[in-house]
Amino acid sequence: MIHPTAIIEPGAKIGSNVSIGAYSFVGANTVIGDGVTIQNGCEIGIHSVPGNDRPLVIGDGSMIRSMSIFYTGSSFGNRLVTGHRVTVREGVEAGQNLQLGTLTDLQGDCTIGDYVRMHSNVHIGKRSRIGNFVWIFPYVVLTNDPHPPSDVMKGVVLEDFAAVSTMAVILPGVVVKKGTLVGAHSLVSKSTNEDVLVAGNPAKEICPAAKIRLQDGTREPAYPWRRHFHRGYPVDVVNDWKAEFEV
Amino acid sequence: MIHPTAIIEPGAKIGSNVSIGAYSFVGANTVIGDGVTIQNGCEIGIHSVPGNDRPLVIGDGSMIRSMSIFYTGSSFGNRLVTGHRVTVREGVEAGQNLQLGTLTDLQGDCTIGDYVRMHSNVHIGKRSRIGNFVWIFPYVVLTNDPHPPSDVMKGVVLEDFAAVSTMAVILPGVVVKKGTLVGAHSLVSKSTNEDVLVAGNPAKEICPAAKIRLQDGTREPAYPWRRHFHRGYPVDVVNDWKAEFEV
Amino acid sequence: MIHPTAIIEPGAKIGSNVSIGAYSFVGANTVIGDGVTIQNGCEIGIHSVPGNDRPLVIGDGSMIRSMSIFYTGSSFGNRLVTGHRVTVREGVEAGQNLQLGTLTDLQGDCTIGDYVRMHSNVHIGKRSRIGNFVWIFPYVVLTNDPHPPSDVMKGVVLEDFAAVSTMAVILPGVVVKKGTLVGAHSLVSKSTNEDVLVAGNPAKEICPAAKIRLQDGTREPAYPWRRHFHRGYPVDVVNDWKAEFEV
Structure with a gap:
């Protein structure tokens, strides 16, 4: 599941069932969780700051699409999903289930x-x-x-x-x-x-x-959006939201 | 004309006189026309949707510049020209002579x-x-x-x-x-x-x-732009446009 | 310091102490100064214009971050620093100490x-x-x-x-x-x-x-910015600026 052209530096901690694509690089100071997919042409865990000893941590079940670049010194919870060509600098502390679209640029320290x-x-x-x-x-x-x-x-x-x-x-x-x-x-x-x-x-x-109306024929309030938009959220979260808006 | 480092999946249909650059990938479910150039570091025909059996079709004489990404499930007419790092998702139906600039992002279904x-x-x-x-x-x-x-x-x-x-x-x-x-x-x-x-x-x-005037010394109307701008269009199209504006 | 997977065309003039990363390309019509770092996955000196015989010149001490693309026919002074994925077309004439951020796109002829x-x-x-x-x-x-x-x-x-x-x-x-x-x-x-x-x-x-005030507690004028912002400029330049604003 690790392509023969991928370059993995010694010291990188790579979980089970990890896939790493062609022409990708994974640096030494990197902790990749279980079940992570790293597509082609990525750079994961670039160590750019001399003396910076914090690793890059990618949570379980994450999907990093091709040509993405992550520096060391950031931490992402489980199930990170990125588009292509994202750029992530040092010092990002992110929770779980983050989605980053194609070309998105996190400057770090956030x-x-x-x-x-x-x-x-x-x-x-x-x-x-x-x-x-x-x-x-x-x-x-x-x-x-x-x-x-x-x-x-x-x-x-x-x-x-x-x-x-x-x-x-x-x-x-x-x-x-x-x-x-x-x-x-x-x-x-x-x-x-x-x-x-x-x-x-x-x-x-x-x-x-709340004055904005849904253009789906119902003319119900479009906000708070969690009243009606539940795609991709876990059942327990959605149930809480449903309870919030049922009288 | 296919660089030795390029990865071509079995099943990809590749026309005559096709050039594929270094470190590029061409997926199985792809139909590449005659005389197409695919530069370095591209991903052409990524198959991301399980059960999606529509190919990516690239018309004859197209030029795809480096580091571009195309998913399967789209169709482009002849003479597509892209800049670098374009991203194209599933479900694009495009005519001929399309130009896509560097970094352009087609989300698909259009x-x-x-x-x-x-x-x-x-x-x-x-x-x-x-x-x-x-x-x-x-x-x-x-x-x-x-x-x-x-x-x-x-x-x-x-x-x-x-x-x-x-x-x-x-x-x-x-x-x-x-x-x-x-x-x-x-x-x-x-x-x-x-x-x-x-x-x-x-x-x-x-x-x-039509009230906007050309800043080229003539002060002729700048619109409809096909009155004066003909660069890159075929002769028969331009002749039609010339006829439209000659009285 | 030149990665074995890098592709260097014969004729490229490469200075001393140059580092070139994995999966990068350097074209024939390129002059790379001393002490330059070219990271992974770059294309440096693409020769796209037939008959264009002007080289790409990169000054001493420059840093070109990964996945950047430079055409031939431009000249950069010493200590160019780029982010990732910059794109530079023909005909850029740039001085020294230029910084180009990630994804920046110079269309050329400037x-x-x-x-x-x-x-x-x-x-x-x-x-x-x-x-x-x-x-x-x-x-x-x-x-x-x-x-x-x-x-x-x-x-x-x-x-x-x-x-x-x-x-x-x-x-x-x-x-x-x-x-x-x-x-x-x-x-x-x-x-x-x-x-x-x-x-x-x-x-x-x-x-x-000059009416805009610094939000750093001093409420000094924030402009001209060279009154107070000196990070990254050489001592002689900063001394001139200090002299300009001392009465």
């Missing part, structure tokens, strides 16, 4: 909760703090420097159940509160309320998110 | 006409329908979920001769009508008229596109 | 001064002219066609010390003057004054950049 889903080409600046069940759509950027270039870094916070739509930019230090939806192509320059829609350049609060 | 040109880093969401002679410029995103995350998908339609400028986002279900120009960095939230300029966040109709 | 720093996923259109000490942040695009598609090209000019924030688009022919800051997610449609902040869609002049 925390990510459980069941977070990033779509293609997302850019997460250093110092970002991302809660649980957060959604981030294509070409979103979380920034960190309030007056670039400078030595000041103020990370963005995305609280649980926040959803940030395509090509939104979140400015440094902004907190997107629990359950809030950021509209597509918005520039979010100040912290939001909970469970609202913010949109525009600069973004303004438009309405409670 | 239709694309003839002579469509996408520049770098374009993202085409599922369910998109793109006509003939359409232009899409860098960092444009075609979206599909009207209230993300949800199970509702409404694709974008770009009609013939539409041109979508850099970093525009088109919202789900929007129809950009024939010959319309979308300005750079616009958010298009509703369907347009034909042959107009729409721009802004949110985009508004600014004027008939 | 000039770049000394000590320019581009962050991730920047797109530099043809005909751009970039001065010295310029900063360009993620997902910025410099465009060149005033009425796409057309045969007219008007490059963007970024003067010395300009800083262009995340996801700004600069329209064709615009001059961003010396020391000016472009705000995040802006669309810059006309040339600016010096040392101002422009922001919005379309961008307007907001205030002198």
Whole structure:
């Protein structure tokens, strides 16, 4: 299951039932869980910082698609799934069931909760703090420097159940509160309320998110999205959500 | 013409005069036309969906630049030309003479006409329908979920001769009508008229596109662009266009 | 220091103490300076234009990170540093100490001064002219066609010390003057004054950049940034800057 052209450095800890594709590299300071698939042309566990002795840890059952690059010094829970060509720098602490879309770029030094889903080409600046069940759509950027270039870094916070739509930019230090939806192509320059829609350049609060109606014929509230969207979440989580919205 | 390090799975149907570069992979369920060049480090015909028995078909005379990834289950007409690192998922039905710029990401399940040109880093969401002679410029995103995350998908339609400028986002279900120009960095939230300029966040109709003047000294109308821009189109097509605008 | 799987074409001129990684390619028409590191999976010196006899020149002490692609016909001064997966086409003339972030795409036919720093996923259109000490942040695009598609090209000019924030688009022919800051997610449609902040869609002049205060507790002016930000610049340059702002 390890392709003969794959290069595995001595010292790499590789679990059982691991598959490593052609022309991939796995570095010495790497801990790969059981049942992990690493596709072709990846670089896993690049050791770039002299004296950095923290390993890269990839949880059980993960799938890393081809041409992805991970540095050492980060930890991912079980069932990480990536698209192609993701780039992950040092210092990411991520929970379980994280999804990273194709071309997504984690700059490092950030925390990510459980069941977070990033779509293609997302850019997460250093110092970002991302809660649980957060959604981030294509070409979103979380920034960190309030007056670039400078030595000041103020990370963005995305609280649980926040959803940030395509090509939104979140400015440094902004907190997107629990359950809030950021509209597509918005520039979010100040912290939001909970469970609202913010949109525009600069973004303004438009309405409670619950006023947005599902376009599926029911016209039920589209938010909080956990009322109706359950695909890919475990049964116990979904049951909790169902209980929350049943009266 | 097939590099010794290239990995070709048994069953792949490869035409005559095909070149396949170093460290590239071609999967079993792939039909490569005559005279195709596949550069280094590509993955062509990844079979990701169990039970999906549709092949990847690449038309004659195509050029796939290095580090590109194509899944099975899509079909491309003759003379496809890609930049580097394009990613193409299942279910793309594309006509002839398609150009895909570097880093462009086709999410799959879409239709694309003839002579469509996408520049770098374009993202085409599922369910998109793109006509003939359409232009899409860098960092444009075609979206599909009207209230993300949800199970509702409404694709974008770009009609013939539409041109979508850099970093525009088109919202789900929007129809950009024939010959319309979308300005750079616009958010298009509703369907347009034909042959107009729409721009802004949110985009508004600014004027008939024909009011935009060429900055080449002639001050002739810049739109419809087929009045003056003929580079790369076949003679019979250009002759039709010339006839259309000669009175 | 040259990995056995690397492919080096005869004729490539390679300096002393050069490291070339696994599965990388270096073409014949390439001049690699002393002390250069080329990581894994790169393509350096692709010769794509028949009859183009200009080499690719990479200055001494450069670091090219993995999966990067450079065509022939460009020249980079000493100490070029790239992220991963940069793409560089023909005709770039760049000074020393250039930094190119991960996924950055130089379309070619442009000039770049000394000590320019581009962050991730920047797109530099043809005909751009970039001065010295310029900063360009993620997902910025410099465009060149005033009425796409057309045969007219008007490059963007970024003067010395300009800083262009995340996801700004600069329209064709615009001059961003010396020391000016472009705000995040802006669309810059006309040339600016010096040392101002422009922001919005379309961008307007907001205030002198010097009115922006450092959020580091000092509330000193954040611009010109060379007053306070010196990381990575040589001592003689920093001393000049210190002298400029000491009364």
